[in-house]
Structures are given as C-alpha cells and as structure tokens.
Amino acid sequence: MATQPQIEPHGGDEAFREEVRQFLAENFPPELKGKGNALASVEGPADESPAQESWRKAVGERGWGTPTWPREYGGGGLSRKQAAILNEEMAKVGAFNPIGGMGVMMFGPTLLEYGSEEQKHEHIPPICRGEIRWCQGYSEPNAGSDLANLQTMAEDKGDHYLVNGQKTWTSGGQWADKCFCLVRTDRSDKHKGISFLLIDMDAPGVEVRPIQMISGMSPFCETFFTDVKVPKDNLVGKEGEGWTIGKRLLQHERTNLSGGGSMARLMGASLAEIAKKYVETESDGQIADKVLRDRIADFEIRWGAFLLTARRATEESKAGGVSEISSVLKKLGTKLGQERAELMIEIMGLQGLGWEGEGFSEAELSGVRAWLFGKATTIYGGSTEIQNNIIAKRVLGMLDHQ
Known part of the structure; x- marks a missing residue:
C-alpha cells in the first residue's frame, strides 16, 4: 500500500485535538447527534437530508472519513494516533463518520495496494468524499465457499472485455454505482485464470434482482451480466492476478466484519443498560436476577477482551498489511455478535418477539431484525468453516496429511 504521510497539524496532537473540536463545533449538525452512517446501511441509501449532506461534504473535504488514507488521493493523511483522537472527539459529541460502505471497507484499501496511479486518482477521491457506492461481485450459484470455481467469463475483445455470467449475494447491488468483480479470463487454470475487473452497474447488459431475507430486508441481489462491455483500463493488476488481489480484499472485509471493524460500532448500549429497562432491579440499581x-457480565468481559485483542492485532498488522489474523477476528467476532443478539432477545422477553404493529418500540423491532440478520454473519465474508481452514493452515501452520 502507498506510504501514508504522517502529519502534525499546527504543532502536535493536542493542537490537532483542539482543531477537531473546533471543526465539530462549526460543522456537525446537532440534529444528527446519535444517528448512524446511511452510506454503510444494509437497508440501502435513505434520502439524504440537507444536514446529512452538509456533514458528509464537510468531512469529505478534509478526508477525515478515511483519515489514514494518503492525502494525495483525498484521504486525511493522519497518523493512527490522530485518527484515534478524531474518533474520540466525534464520540464525545455524538457524531458519526458519514463516509463508509464497501468502497471504504474493502475496495479502497485494496486499490491503494494494487491499483495503477490512474485508477487510484480516478476511484479513491470519490470514495473519500462519499460520492459513490461500490458493490462486490464475488459469489456465484456454484462458487460460494469454493470461490475459485467462479465461471463469470470476461472475453478479450481487443480494446475491451465482454463479460457474461451471474453473481449472487451482491450486497447493495441495486443501489451501487460500480462493482469490483472477480471474473475468469482463462479457463485452463482454476486460480491463475481469475482477474479483478471494475464494472459500471449502469452499463448495458447488467441486471440486478433483489433477494429478500428472513429479516424482511433485501440488502443483496442476484446480478446478471449479458454481453457487458468493460474497458481494458478497468482491469486492476494484470490478467491472472485476480485471485491474489481478491484474497487480500477478503482480508480487509473480514477484519471489518469482526469486532475489529464495523461490528464494534453496531453493538450500541451495553447489555446491562438494556436489561435494566426490562427486568427487575435491586435498590442499588443492580439486576435482581x-x-x-452473571451471564451478562461474562459476555461483556469476553467481548471487551476480544475488542482489545482485535485492536492490538489490527494495529500490529498495519506495519505489514492485513494478514490471515483477519480470519481469527472474523470467526470470533461474528460468533460473539450472534451470542449477544440471542441474549438480548431473551432479556426483552415478549417484547423481543415483535415483528410489526403496536406495542413494540422501534428499537425492539430493530433488535428482532438484527437478531435474524446476524445469522448470516458467520456465513458471508467466508463461512466459519472456511475461516477454520485458513486458521489451521496459515496461522497454526497445520498441513494436510495423506
């Protein structure tokens, strides 16, 4: 990945902290306090209010939505310590990062490492400003866990590729502007025949069909490519390097799907705080049961320890890039997330079984849907079984014995 400039604005970290505070006071709309990032929503983009647009543009202009990305491509160019200060000060005022989605979580970091200078200058700045939505074209009906079995074909036609095939579980495909896609450019080799291609979702021949989940949401789609023309300039790396690039992107995805990334932000209030609204408490405010x-305390201790481990592993990996430790984080973090959702439903009792209608708060209905949605976290981004294989072979050094 390109070297990230380390800057010390106006005299050091404390001066930078004051700069952040002043920026937040001048730019963060009070009515957005406690709200989330619409760009990262699994339910799709909501209509952006004037306040949300203003906040997104203010953060994007400084590159603070992608704080440690290089300034030359629109990032903040901050040190990791300064990025932590930025997060701390935003949390204090109830602010959120309005820049997000797959462009930030997966594609951007990968392109910074493998893309050409032209591709970086074309695609990274719009991601940093929150002006574009990306989706992922990986899984196919017969290429899920065995992703390298993908058959979507990109045929060389001289100055462009002609793409035909089908992808499935394309998260946000119906709202995305562009797709980073694994395609086959050579049928003679399973892994070396795969290439990494960027496809415009509004190109002729691209069709998306949303898939409804048990939670009631339709955050992903089937995606069909029929004689889609893709310029040769949209090839990232060289032909046949797609498997290498695609695996690195999955490492970024798994880190963010674990407690080391977006899941930590989704947890919200502690289980103890939630429980006190539903169960009997003692005179000192403790839960009577x-x-x-004990179960809540046990979970919170394990979750807190996991977050510290994830933070340490993420920091250690930055020196040499994201590594296979992302599989450990993904495996443990998603399992803990499911455990929390189950316990929260149990705490809410009958109020945790609502689906629609009167008698349930918005938070309760959202909790039920989040519980159901969370069942997929141990499958997407590489199933737990796949992570176990990666951990055994690449982390523990275990080899198959005949």
Whole structure:
C-alpha cells in the first residue's frame, strides 16, 4: 500500500485535538447527534437530508472519513494516533463518520495496494468524499465457499472485455454505482485464470434482482451480466492476478466484519443498560436476577477482551498489511455478535418477539431484525468453516496429511 504521510497539524496532537473540536463545533449538525452512517446501511441509501449532506461534504473535504488514507488521493493523511483522537472527539459529541460502505471497507484499501496511479486518482477521491457506492461481485450459484470455481467469463475483445455470467449475494447491488468483480479470463487454470475487473452497474447488459431475507430486508441481489462491455483500463493488476488481489480484499472485509471493524460500532448500549429497562432491579440499581447478571457480565468481559485483542492485532498488522489474523477476528467476532443478539432477545422477553404493529418500540423491532440478520454473519465474508481452514493452515501452520 502507498506510504501514508504522517502529519502534525499546527504543532502536535493536542493542537490537532483542539482543531477537531473546533471543526465539530462549526460543522456537525446537532440534529444528527446519535444517528448512524446511511452510506454503510444494509437497508440501502435513505434520502439524504440537507444536514446529512452538509456533514458528509464537510468531512469529505478534509478526508477525515478515511483519515489514514494518503492525502494525495483525498484521504486525511493522519497518523493512527490522530485518527484515534478524531474518533474520540466525534464520540464525545455524538457524531458519526458519514463516509463508509464497501468502497471504504474493502475496495479502497485494496486499490491503494494494487491499483495503477490512474485508477487510484480516478476511484479513491470519490470514495473519500462519499460520492459513490461500490458493490462486490464475488459469489456465484456454484462458487460460494469454493470461490475459485467462479465461471463469470470476461472475453478479450481487443480494446475491451465482454463479460457474461451471474453473481449472487451482491450486497447493495441495486443501489451501487460500480462493482469490483472477480471474473475468469482463462479457463485452463482454476486460480491463475481469475482477474479483478471494475464494472459500471449502469452499463448495458447488467441486471440486478433483489433477494429478500428472513429479516424482511433485501440488502443483496442476484446480478446478471449479458454481453457487458468493460474497458481494458478497468482491469486492476494484470490478467491472472485476480485471485491474489481478491484474497487480500477478503482480508480487509473480514477484519471489518469482526469486532475489529464495523461490528464494534453496531453493538450500541451495553447489555446491562438494556436489561435494566426490562427486568427487575435491586435498590442499588443492580439486576435482581443473579444468574442473568452473571451471564451478562461474562459476555461483556469476553467481548471487551476480544475488542482489545482485535485492536492490538489490527494495529500490529498495519506495519505489514492485513494478514490471515483477519480470519481469527472474523470467526470470533461474528460468533460473539450472534451470542449477544440471542441474549438480548431473551432479556426483552415478549417484547423481543415483535415483528410489526403496536406495542413494540422501534428499537425492539430493530433488535428482532438484527437478531435474524446476524445469522448470516458467520456465513458471508467466508463461512466459519472456511475461516477454520485458513486458521489451521496459515496461522497454526497445520498441513494436510495423506
């Protein structure tokens, strides 16, 4: 990945902290306090209010939505310490990062490492400004866990590729502007025949069909490519390097799907705080049910320890890039997320079983849907079984014995 400039604005970290505070006071709309990032929503983009647009543009102009990315491509160019200060000060005022989505989480970091200078200057700045949505064209009906079995074909036609095939589980495909896609450019070799191609979602021949989930949402699609013309300039790396590039992108995805990334932000209030709204408490404010209290404490301790481990592993990996440790984080973080959702439903009792209608708060209905949606986290981004294989072979050094 390109070297990230380390800057010390106006005299050091404390001066930078004051700069952040002043920026937030001048630019963060009070009515957005406590709200989330619409760009990263699994339910698709909501209509952007004037306040949301203003906040997104203010953050994007400084590159602070992607704080450690190089300034030359629109990032903030901050050190990791300064990025932490930025997060701390935003949290204090209830602000959120309005820049996000797959461009930030997966594609951008990968392009910074493997893309040409022309591709970086074309694609990274719009991501940093939150002006574009990307989707991922990886899985196919017969290429899920065995992703290298993908058959979507990109045929060389001289100055362009002609793409035909089908992808599935394309998250956000119906709202995306562009797709980073694994395609086959050579049928003679399973892995070396794969290339990494960028496809415009509004190009003739691209069709998306949303898939409805058990949670009631339709965050992903089937995507069909029929004689789609893709310029040769949209090839990232060289032909046949797609498997290498695609695996690195998956490492970024798994880190963000674990507690080391977006899941930590999705957890919200502690289980103890939630429980006190639904169960009996003692005079000192403690949960009266000692068994439940013990279960909550046990989970919070394990979750806190995991977050610290994830943070340490993420920091250590930055020196040499994201590594296979992302599989450990993904495996453990998603399992803990499911465990939390189950316990929260149990705490809410009958109020945790609502689907629609009166008698349930918005938070309760969202909790039920989040519980159901969370069942997919141990499958997408590489199933737990796939992560176990990666951990055994590449982390623990275990080899198959005949």
